Amino acid sequence: MRxxxxxxxxxxxxxxIVEKTMQAVFFALGMVTIIAVATISAFLIINGIPAIREIGxxxxxxxxxxxxxxxxxxxxxxxxxxTSIYSTIGAILIGVPIGLMTAIFLAKVxxxxxxxxxxxxxxxxxxxxxxxYGFVGMIVLVPLVQRTFxxxxxxxxxxxxxxxxxxxxxxxxxxxxxxxxxxxxxxxEASFALGATKTETIFKVSVPAAKSGIAAGxxxxxxxxxxxxxxxxxxMGNVPNMPNLFEPARSLTTAIAMExxxxxxxxRQTLLSIGLVLFCFIMMINLILNFALKxxxxx
Amino acid sequence: MKNGRLxxxxxxxxxxxxxxxxxxxxxAVGLIVGLIGYVFYRGLGHISWEFLSTARSALRGxxxxxxxxxxxxxxxxxxLAIVLPxxxxxxxxxxxxxxxxxxxxxxxxxxxxxxxxxxxxYALVxxxxxxxxxxxxxxxxxxxxxxxxxxxxxIVRTTQEALRTVPVxxxEGAFALGATKWYMIRTIILxxxxxxxxxxxxxxxxxxVGESAALLFTAGTGYFLVTNYFEAxxxxxxxxxxxxxxxxxxxGNFDVSFAIASILIFIVLLLNFGVxxxxxxxxxx
Numbered sequence: 001m002r003x004x005x006x007x008x009x010x011x012x013x014x015x016x017i018v019e020k021t022m023q024a025v026f027f028a029l030g031m032v033t034i035i036a037v038a039t040i041s042a043f044l045i046i047n048g049i050p051a052i053r054e055i056g057x058x059x060x061x062x063x064x065x066x067x068x069x070x071x072x073x074x075x076x077x078x079x080x081x082x083t084s085i086y087s088t089i090g091a092i093l094i095g096v097p098i099g100l101m102t103a104i105f106l107a108k109v110x111x112x113x114x115x116x117x118x119x120x121x122x123x124x125x126x127x128x129x130x131x132x133y134g135f136v137g138m139i140v141l142v143p144l145v146q147r148t149f150x151x152x153x154x155x156x157x158x159x160x161x162x163x164x165x166x167x168x169x170x171x172x173x174x175x176x177x178x179x180x181x182x183x184x185x186x187x188x189e190a191s192f193a194l195g196a197t198k199t200e201t202i203f204k205v206s207v208p209a210a211k212s213g214i215a216a217g218x219x220x221x222x223x224x225x226x227x228x229x230x231x232x233x234x235x236m237g238n239v240p241n242m243p244n245l246f247e248p249a250r251s252l253t254t255a256i257a258m259e260x261x262x263x264x265x266x267x268r269q270t271l272l273s274i275g276l277v278l279f280c281f282i283m284m285i286n287l288i289l290n291f292a293l294k295x296x297x298x299x
Numbered sequence: 300m301k302n303g304r305l306x307x308x309x310x311x312x313x314x315x316x317x318x319x320x321x322x323x324x325x326x327a328v329g330l331i332v333g334l335i336g337y338v339f340y341r342g343l344g345h346i347s348w349e350f351l352s353t354a355r356s357a358l359r360g361x362x363x364x365x366x367x368x369x370x371x372x373x374x375x376x377x378x379l380a381i382v383l384p385x386x387x388x389x390x391x392x393x394x395x396x397x398x399x400x401x402x403x404x405x406x407x408x409x410x411x412x413x414x415x416x417x418x419x420x421y422a423l424v425x426x427x428x429x430x431x432x433x434x435x436x437x438x439x440x441x442x443x444x445x446x447x448x449x450x451x452x453x454i455v456r457t458t459q460e461a462l463r464t465v466p467v468x469x470x471e472g473a474f475a476l477g478a479t480k481w482y483m484i485r486t487i488i489l490x491x492x493x494x495x496x497x498x499x500x501x502x503x504x505x506x507x508v509g510e511s512a513a514l515l516f517t518a519g520t521g522y523f524l525v526t527n528y529f530e531a532x533x534x535x536x537x538x539x540x541x542x543x544x545x546x547x548x549x550x551g552n553f554d555v556s557f558a559i560a561s562i563l564i565f566i567v568l569l570l571n572f573g574v575x576x577x578x579x580x581x582x583x584x
Contacts, residue, residue, distance in 0.1 A: 015479055022481040026396050029388030033409040033455065036448050040416065040424055047427065101323030109320055120571075121328040127567040128334065129509030131543045132560045136334060139553065166330055173327070197305065199313035227417025229512045230544060253419045253512075260422060260516050275423045279416070286415045290408060 041279070048276030051075070051269035060273065066240040066250075068259060068267050075270050077255070077277065083157065083243040084251040084281070087232070088225040090161030091168055095225075096218055098165075099172030100207075103217075106173070107180035108202050126170035134234030137163040142235055149246060155237035157249045163231050168221035175220055179213020180206055216289055223285045226278075229253035252278045335564055342561030345554045354524040362546075362555050364562075366524045370439060370536030373528055374518060375507050377443035378450060379500065385447070386454025387496065393455075394462040395484060414452035418512040421449050425517035440532045442518025449513055450503040457502060461495020462488060498577050505570045508563065511540040520545050539563055 052060050055075050063076015102122070106115050138155075141162060146154030183206045191201040207214070237248020238258055250258065256271050256278075263271055305313075353363030389406070397403045425445030435441040465488055473483040489496075519535030520542065537545060539559055547556040 019479050019481055023396060026388055026392040029385055030392030030397065030406055032385050032389055033406055033413055033451060036451065037409040037412050039428075040420070040448075043424060043428060044420070098323045098326055101320045102327045105320045105324035109317070110324070118324050118328055121331045123571060124331050124335070124567065125327065127505055127509070127571055128331075129511065129540050129543075129563055129567070131509075131511045131540045131547075132334075132338065132563055135543060135547050135556055135560055136338065138547065140337070169327060169330075197309065197313045199316045200309070203316060223415050227415075227419070229417065229419040234544070234548065253417060256419050256423060257512060257515075260426060272423060272427070275420055279420060282415055282417060282420075283412070286412050289415070290411065 044272065044276045044279050047269065047272040051266065051273045064242055068270065077274055079240050079242050080250055080252045080255045080274065081277070083249040084226050086243045087157060087160050087164060087251060088222055091164035091225040092218065092221060094161065094165035095168045095221055096172060099169045100176055100214060103173045103176035103180055104202055107177045108206060122170050122173050130167065130228060130231045133163055133167055134231035137231060137235040151246060153237060153248065155235055155248055156246055157236060157243055158245050160232045160236040163235050164225045164228060167228060167231060168224050171220045171224055172217040175217030176214045179210035179217070182213070183209045219285055219289045223282060223289070226281055227253060229257050233257055338557060338560045338564055342557030345558040346561060350558060355522045362552070364539065364542065364559065366522050367537055367539050367542045369526065370531065371508065371538040373439050373531045374443055374446065374538055375504055377439060377532065378446045378507055381443060381447040382450050382454055382503070386451050387458050389455045390458035390462055391484060393459055395480070395488065410452045410455050413448065418449065418510060421445050421513040422516040425513060429517065436533060437517065437519040437535045438533050439518055439536050442514045445513050445517045446507055446510060449510065450506050453503045453506060454499050457499025458496050461492035461499070464495060465491045494577050494580060498574055501570050501573050501577070505567065508566055509540055511544055514538055515541050515544065
């Protein structure tokens with residue numbers, strides 16, 4: 001007689017086959033994320049390299065002119081790289097202080113009810129689609145910037161920086177808040193016992209103790225700012241100039257978006273090369289983030 | 300007062316920083332209230348039954364977004380059908396089956412990496428891999444495939460968190476009664492982490508509704524009414540977010556753009572409320 005499992009009502013042999021199959025299925029599904037990352041990386045490298053080879057790596061990265069169409073094309077992406085870096089730095093300079101302060105408010109200052117209200121606001125900020133940010137930026141911010149600085153157009157690098165600094169707020173706030181909330185109470189109590197005020201305790205004890213987590217929040221913000229495309233597309237003017245705070249500019253992401261719908265042949269290959277450069281930036285940020293987070297957990 | 304005895308410099312320092320903290324929180328709240336208020340103020344007035352229930356007509360010169368609402372729904376359904384089995388399965392593997400800690404770490408790193416890849420790169424991959432490579436048209440199906448990779452990390456991470464909250468004693472109890480692993484997962488683990496999984500689905504739907512860059516180039520900007528799901532799969536279809544971009548930049552029709560933005564924000568509010576509801580239910584259990 002075959003062994004019979006009353007609990008399952010099936011024979012052991014069938015049961016074993018099912019078990020083995022399911023294990024294999026789940027293993028395969030677990031591998032999907034790895035396969036996806038590997039495919040995307042391989043795809044970008046294989047398709048992005050040929051155009052770089054033809055243009056020359058140095059000429060591609062340091063060329064200051066981008067004329068992808070026309071009789072005498074030039075493929076230099078230094079303006080895009082610098083625009084991406086400048087807009088990210090700008091967004092971080094504005095977004096991090098406000099985000100960190102809000103995180104402190106949520107984790108250390110506000111009573112639970114007020115914190116719940118502010119937290120809902122932050123969650124909603126995170127949920128607003130980027131086109132809505134871009135659109136409101138285009139309608140409200142761009143004309144405002146134009147009038148304030150008496151410019152020909154308000155669709156400039158500065159407007160993109162302002163929109164990005166709002167868009168990175170939620171990420172910075174939620175990660176920093178978690179880090180601040182994880183600071184052991186004893187640290188703060190010891191500081192109070194030594195006669196420090198609440199503010200002194202926050203800035204001299206809690207924030208330094210949570211610095212790895214806060215750093216992770218900042219890196220997350222950098223990733224978000226450098227990768228954003230639609231909102232930037234709508235407020236930055238998209239002219240492939242070398243970046244200037246008060247002039248239209250084009251970033252790595254928008255450089256791809258501007259031409260992807262119609263580019264063919266070599267021009268499309270150069271877009272993949274830009275994608276590869278952007279991907280390298282993002283991978284670098286991811287590695288830093290992974291490192292910062294791990295240290296944060298250890299601390 | 301204890302503070303009253305402190306030197307002026309320390310009081311000023313504390314007061315100044317507290318002021319900044321309060322101001323920052325006020326800015327964050329003010330931004331969202333201002334944004335939602337402004338969009339509703341300019342958009343709600345342009346939403347009418349005709350706007351919601353008709354397609355764009357060049358003949359009559361009217362604009363309706365029914366096709367785009369349907370495309371958004373079709374896209375969400377298709378993407379969920381692809382990503383849910385994969386994402387939940389991956390999370391189950393990570394939490395229940397995987398024995399190698401190193402492999403788990405690699406999968407988790409891959410998931411983080413996927414989450415960090417900008418949507419314009421997904422657009423590139425979608426266009427060249429799914430449309431040029433697989434020979435698909437710019438269509439809802441190509442968009443859904445692209446969106447599946449994009450939303451995979453959200454599903455994996457939230458499901459993983461949900462699985463972690465299931466007590467080990469449940470598993471031990473099931474094993475003690477002679478249950479096999481798959482039987483235990485089916486009857487014990489999945490039902491008890493359902494709320495967490497639903498939260499993940501709502502978050503993922505939020506991403507899908509808000510996504511525009513990846514869809515603009517893979518699903519297209521179609522605005523013709525297609526009510527048959529299987530026909531729509533192969534049709535170019537602009538989702539609400541994509542159409543907001545199109546109406547704002549290509550047509551310069553700001554009234555319609557604000558109306559769509561209002562609808563999008565309304566959906567975001569609804570999804571947020573949904574997450575809160577599910578979480579509250581979770582806490583009560």
